[in-house]
Amino acid sequence: MQLGEAREAGHEVAQPGFAGIDWSRPWFAQFATRGQRWQQAALTSYAALLAAMNADAAEMRQTTGRGQRLAFIAQDELPPGAAYEAHIASTGCVPTRHNLHDFFNGSMWFAFPRIKAALNARQSAAIDVLGVGPTRGGVRDTLTLFDENALLFACADPALSAALREFDWQTLLVAGRDAWGASCEVRCFGHALLEKLIAPFKACTGHAWIVDVPSAYFGWDTAARDAWLDESVSTALLDTDALASRMFAPLPVLGIPGWWPENESAAFYDDVSVFRAGRRSR
Incomplete structure (x- = not known):
């Protein structure tokens, strides 16, 4: 079955990159305990990954840049025209895709929660002042x-x-x-x-x-x-x-x-x- 056919048939297609995480590597080993659970969820389905991330978020009671309780949502739940960092700050909800990039982004909210909240606070404050333009500006570029x-x-x-x-x-x-x-x-x-x-x-x-x-x-x-x-x-x-x-x-x-x-x-x-x-x- 081809990728497009699988989607049309309603089957979840796992991102192949998830299987390639070698948790013995020093750069991954620091996140391995949680990461291996999330990896198995990601290989099961997009919904399973979000459920695993949200279960951990509920247990940890982490907050984002403006004190909102951390949660993870599907990328298509980000309202049209909403700025990513501003949405996280105002709602606590992190739009998350079923890919390695967002998998590791989610991991950092648990490995270094205060740093992630500080980055979100600074990014959202800069958006409040300057809005979302064609360029981020020096401070937002550095934060990114x-x-x-x-x-x-x-x-x-x-x-x-x-x-x-x-x-x-x-x-x-x-x-x-x-x-x-x-x-x-x-x-x-x-x-x-x-x-x-x-x-x-x-x-x-x-x-x-x-x-x-x-x-x-x-x-x-x-x-x-x-x-x-x-x-x-x-x-x-x-x-x-x-x-x-x-x-x-x-x-x-x-x-x-x-x-x-x-x-x-x-x-x-x-x-x-x-x-x-x-x-x-x-």
Whole structure:
């Protein structure tokens, strides 16, 4: 039966991408407990995925940017002409398609709920002021970049943060690789980035938001670390008046120590088309 015939016959057609999520990958492993349940629901039907997401939302009692209770609705329930972020802020309802992009977007509402609410609050406030035009404007562009492609780079060593900002890959990823897990680490946040990492490629690059953490952070369990990041980053997003894309530092995801077998060889980082000199040459 062809795809069109299946739809005409009323059969639900599962998105093939859902079966391709490898939860053992470091960038997915942090969401695996909930994600595996959602994955099975998504492979069953669109309705089953929305039901699983809403069951978790009801249990968590999460709110969106203006204090509305979080829920997930089918994309076609978004009223014509309504702005996506404004609708979420005013109703709490997140329009969700049956695809990987929105699957990972929904996941972030549970992994980092305060950050998602802060992004929604800032986006909807900007829409209130400027409306929805042909361009988003600088602040909304930065918020969208964060939402779609951010990595959270938690670091207790200023030298490593400086190396990331300065594109000093040898210090950060080769000489300093033993510091990963002890003085710095990364959490994937951007849902478009996670979607791309279904089929990882060497040049896949996230926009790292550097988070200065106390040294004690690396003695905490994962849940405590995530809660600390969620609180710290959401506060920064709400308190920072001027947001700009230069606040991010590009970081090739497969170069993160322990995240890709090939980067065990120092020669992996010799590829200047991926690990570029960047700002150091300016």
